[in-house]
Amino acid sequence: MxxxxxxxxQQKTDAAPLAVxxxxxxxxMLFSIIRFWVNGxxxxxxxQPKFHFSYxxxxxVKPLGIYTYLLFLVCALSALFIALGFKYKIAIITFFLSFxxxxxxxxxxxxxxxxxxxxLSFLMxxxxxxxxxxxxxxxxxxxxxxxxxxxxxxxxxxxGIVYFYAGLAKINSDxxxxxxxxxxxxxxxxxxxxxxxxxxxxEWFHFVMSWCGMLYDLTIPFLLLYKRTRWLxxxxxxxxxxxxxxxxxxGMFPFIMIVxxxxxxEADFHHKIIYGIKRILAPFLNTKIQYKxxxxxxxxxxxVSFLVVYxxxxxxxxxxxxxxxxxLFWTEEGFRFSWRVMLMEKMGHTTFIIKDAKKGTSFVxxxxxFLTSFQEKQMSFQPDFILEYAHYLGDHFTTQGHKNVQVFVxxxxxxxxxxxxxxIDKNVDLYKEKESFQHKEWILPFTxxxxxx
Amino acid sequence: MIKKVVSVIVLAxxxxxxxxxxxxxxxxxDNFDRQTMLLNWADNIIIPVFQDLNAELSALVEAKNTxxxxxxxTNLEALRSAWLxxxxxxQYAEMxxxxxxxxxxxxxxxxxxxxxxxxxxSNIANGSYDLNQSNNQDATGFPALDYLLYGVANDEATIxxxxxxxxxxxxxxxxxxxxxxxxxxxxxxxxxxxxxSYRDIFVNSTGNTVTSATNKIVNDFIYYFxxxxxxxxxxxxxxxxSSGVLYPEKVEGYHNQEISKELALAALKASQDFFxxxxxxxxxxxxxxxxxxxxxxxxxxxxxxxxxINSQMNxxxxxxxxxxxNFANQINADNTKMTMTYDELQKVVVLLKLDMVQAMNxxxxxxxxxxx
Numbered sequence: 001m002x003x004x005x006x007x008x009x010q011q012k013t014d015a016a017p018l019a020v021x022x023x024x025x026x027x028x029m030l031f032s033i034i035r036f037w038v039n040g041x042x043x044x045x046x047x048q049p050k051f052h053f054s055y056x057x058x059x060x061v062k063p064l065g066i067y068t069y070l071l072f073l074v075c076a077l078s079a080l081f082i083a084l085g086f087k088y089k090i091a092i093i094t095f096f097l098s099f100x101x102x103x104x105x106x107x108x109x110x111x112x113x114x115x116x117x118x119x120l121s122f123l124m125x126x127x128x129x130x131x132x133x134x135x136x137x138x139x140x141x142x143x144x145x146x147x148x149x150x151x152x153x154x155x156x157x158x159x160g161i162v163y164f165y166a167g168l169a170k171i172n173s174d175x176x177x178x179x180x181x182x183x184x185x186x187x188x189x190x191x192x193x194x195x196x197x198x199x200x201x202x203e204w205f206h207f208v209m210s211w212c213g214m215l216y217d218l219t220i221p222f223l224l225l226y227k228r229t230r231w232l233x234x235x236x237x238x239x240x241x242x243x244x245x246x247x248x249x250x251g252m253f254p255f256i257m258i259v260x261x262x263x264x265x266e267a268d269f270h271h272k273i274i275y276g277i278k279r280i281l282a283p284f285l286n287t288k289i290q291y292k293x294x295x296x297x298x299x300x301x302x303x304v305s306f307l308v309v310y311x312x313x314x315x316x317x318x319x320x321x322x323x324x325x326x327x328l329f330w331t332e333e334g335f336r337f338s339w340r341v342m343l344m345e346k347m348g349h350t351t352f353i354i355k356d357a358k359k360g361t362s363f364v365x366x367x368x369x370f371l372t373s374f375q376e377k378q379m380s381f382q383p384d385f386i387l388e389y390a391h392y393l394g395d396h397f398t399t400q401g402h403k404n405v406q407v408f409v410x411x412x413x414x415x416x417x418x419x420x421x422x423x424i425d426k427n428v429d430l431y432k433e434k435e436s437f438q439h440k441e442w443i444l445p446f447t448x449x450x451x452x453x
Numbered sequence: 454m455i456k457k458v459v460s461v462i463v464l465a466x467x468x469x470x471x472x473x474x475x476x477x478x479x480x481x482x483d484n485f486d487r488q489t490m491l492l493n494w495a496d497n498i499i500i501p502v503f504q505d506l507n508a509e510l511s512a513l514v515e516a517k518n519t520x521x522x523x524x525x526x527t528n529l530e531a532l533r534s535a536w537l538x539x540x541x542x543x544q545y546a547e548m549x550x551x552x553x554x555x556x557x558x559x560x561x562x563x564x565x566x567x568x569x570x571x572x573x574x575s576n577i578a579n580g581s582y583d584l585n586q587s588n589n590q591d592a593t594g595f596p597a598l599d600y601l602l603y604g605v606a607n608d609e610a611t612i613x614x615x616x617x618x619x620x621x622x623x624x625x626x627x628x629x630x631x632x633x634x635x636x637x638x639x640x641x642x643x644x645x646x647x648x649x650s651y652r653d654i655f656v657n658s659t660g661n662t663v664t665s666a667t668n669k670i671v672n673d674f675i676y677y678f679x680x681x682x683x684x685x686x687x688x689x690x691x692x693x694x695s696s697g698v699l700y701p702e703k704v705e706g707y708h709n710q711e712i713s714k715e716l717a718l719a720a721l722k723a724s725q726d727f728f729x730x731x732x733x734x735x736x737x738x739x740x741x742x743x744x745x746x747x748x749x750x751x752x753x754x755x756x757x758x759x760x761x762i763n764s765q766m767n768x769x770x771x772x773x774x775x776x777x778x779n780f781a782n783q784i785n786a787d788n789t790k791m792t793m794t795y796d797e798l799q800k801v802v803v804l805l806k807l808d809m810v811q812a813m814n815x816x817x818x819x820x821x822x823x824x825x
Contacts, residue, residue, distance in 0.1 A: 111823060183753050188814035190487060191660040203752060251823030345814070349807045354696075361697040364688075412803045419756045420807045 011149040014267035015132035018152050022129035024259040026083025032252045033076040045109055049372050051392055052106040053385050056435050061104040074098050085134020096121040108378045112341050113253040116162055126303055127151045131295040133274050138287045144295035155263055160221035165318050165339035167217030172452025179206035180416035181345035189247055216240055224264040237261050324439050330446035332382055348380030350411040354397050357404035381413045383440050390430035407431040485748035491656040491666055493730050493739035501733040502545045503644040509539035510637040517633045521626045524616040533602050540595045544719035548677035551669050553646035561590045567703050568596035577628045584635045593632055601629050604708030663816045671815055675805050678724050683798040686717045691784055691791035701781035713780040725766045749812050762804045769797040
């Protein structure tokens with residue numbers, strides 16, 4: 001084993017796949033940010049709201065008012081620089097920091113794939129993605145044809161974890177035996193051409209989609225790894241992601257995943273891409289570059305150990321929900337950052353009652369006075385949002401001159417087609433409760449059972 | 454090999470691009486034809502409601518003309534009863550805030566209450582006003598007439614004096630006349646839009662997008678139930694939003710003093726009839742939200758939501774019936790009955806806004822951001 005590990009660490013691989021990955025990643029990120037900007041979401045999500053939901057421990061990360069645009073500009077430019085391989089190290093660090101900052105500004109917009117981008121860009125800080133076919137090569141007049149194999153493999157591993165864990169999360173009774181939430185989502189796609197009016201309405205189809213989705217997620221990393229099944233796997237990747245893109249509003253994510261899986265292909269494939277780009281750029285590429293065989297990683301053994309820790313964390317972190325009592329889908333304690341994608345149709349209706357503890361008088365808060373409809377939607381079924389907002393309201397009304405403020409919540413939540421049920425103990429003054437990683441006792445228990453991971 | 458990849462991706466993108474269009478025109482062939490729901494709403498509910506409202510407003514205009522010509526107690530009584538008849542029909546129309554009604558802020562000009570007495574009096578005193586201006590929204594419509602017909606003076610004899618012997622009598626009559634004519638003309642433009650062009654647009658907008666007819670009307674319906682009925686008629690006057698500070702003067706038809714319950718009951722019936730797809734003229738029912746929920750239940754095998762919603766609406770009605778005809782009296786005498794009614798209505802809101810919307814997976818007017 002020890003010998004094998006050592007031998008693995010010393011293996012070299014062609015630098016082209018990671019170079020192509022770097023270019024496509026940069027371009028995709030650039031487009032994502034432009035799209036976000038053009039859709040006006042910087043304004044509607046980060047500038048218009050009066051209040052922002054913070055991640056526990058990151059309350060200091062807030063939108064920067066009008067300078068939020070500058071932040072996105074920095075993020076977009078760094079994505080461009082990554083694609084070019086120009087000042088790569090600074091570019092990828094800047095990208096990681098600016099992108100992650102953006103994601104931490106308001107957890108209303110949390111998406112698993114944003115988390116994936118943060119993790120991936122963090123990993124790429126340590127990878128020599130500019131060793132080959134980059135502007136940095138032109139500036140240094142040197143380029144490297146190979147580098148340690150683990151560099152490219154670590155990207156594959158991260159992609160593999162995302163797929164495999166998304167598959168594991170689908171092994172639960174709601175998904176497999178009730179075909180939920182697809183049974184709710186698919187019939188509502190009735191206006192889809194050809195499929196909407198017949199197949200989308202069929203119960204068997206909902207079950208087929210559920211089971212195939214689970215099997216797809218679990219097997220795709222392995223199908224991509226083996227040369228014989230790689231084309232089949234890529235075909236499935238394209239089909240699956242395009243299909244989900246047609247059905248659901250998931251933005252750029254399917255395309256990011258499609259191009260990411262190209263890294264599994266052999267190096268000659270990537271050389272052809274690079275050759276194609278070179279032909280277009282030929283007139284500008286007159287700098288003589290010296291090609292060296294192998295890129296030497298500085299402090300390699302330290303870095304490898306660090307990545308072992310990094311990936312061990314990735315493997316364990318999604319299971320943290322086991323430390324909490326109660327149904328994960330209901331309490332959502334340990335739900336985020338765990339590749340639990342499209343698993344729930346969950347909605348809430350949550351109203352806040354501000355009470356004067358001494359006088360006993362109370363009034364109901366109109367949520368739209370404080371939250372955007374998107375924030376209200378997300379707040380209504382997630383306990384940490386409810387708590388944070390309760391404190392915001394308590395503070396707000398205290399500064400307005402209200403005395404002895406208590407904040408009570410009347411909340412109903414419906415999960416995967418079950419009838420809505422009371423969600424939060426309405427006798428608990430949430431203004432007195434503190435956010436922590438402890439279980440939140442004031443979440444009422446889930447009355448049904450969902451078996452599985 | 455690259456060509457292969459590129460062609461696969463291009464093909465995929467073409468499919469994605471083609472499919473993201475609305476796909477409006479095609480007829481569903483599954484067990485539930487959603488277009489029949491839109492047809493039922495348009496032809497058997499919405500248009501008949503606006504037509505009836507138009508008839509009632511015509512009668513109101515006529516009664517007003519008679520009163521303006523001959524201001525006496527008999528004609529005042531006739532005018533009042535025409536006002537009440539139209540006001541009751543209005544309870545059926547307010548929820549359809551779509552198309553022309555939405556564009557011209559129809560409901561804001563028709564029923565923002567309490568009306569602003571200061572605004573009305575200053576308009577009358579100045580003699581120059583534009584009722585189409587948004588700052589006059591609380592000086593027009595049914596609540597303005599409520600004031601002009603019942604609240605302009607303290608007793609019956611003095612009310613009539615305002616339109617006869619008062620030095621400003623002519624100005625009062627002109628304002629009364631303008632308000633009624635304004636209401637009539639607003640409704641005409643909404644009705645004409647429905648009958649001339651909007652009906653076809655509406656019934657053919659069958660998609661499930663934020664802007665499609667089903668989604669917009671479901672949003673309107675829920676909003677009406679939550680705001681127009683639950684909050685405005687019951688919650689706000691009974692202090693639910695104001696720390697127990699009561700606002701009996703904010704009930705609907707405050708100056709009339711005996712119709713707030715009647716109007717609330719009409720609004721509840723209008724909501725329930727719409728939910729069940731009951732024709733406005735007659736007792737037959739066709740496809741609507743309740744039958745759509747019944748259809749979805751056959752797929753998901755979930756709870757009988759349409760029955761639950763109907764029985765909760767009935768519970769709210771029972772509670773509503775225990776109240777005084779004049780909510781202002783009820784608030785002053787025993788406000789807990791008001792808040793109990795509010796609670797029953799609130800339970801309906803949860804069922805509609807949460808369980809029904811989830812079952813239908815309707816895109817509501819949230820910010821359109823990506824999901825995952």
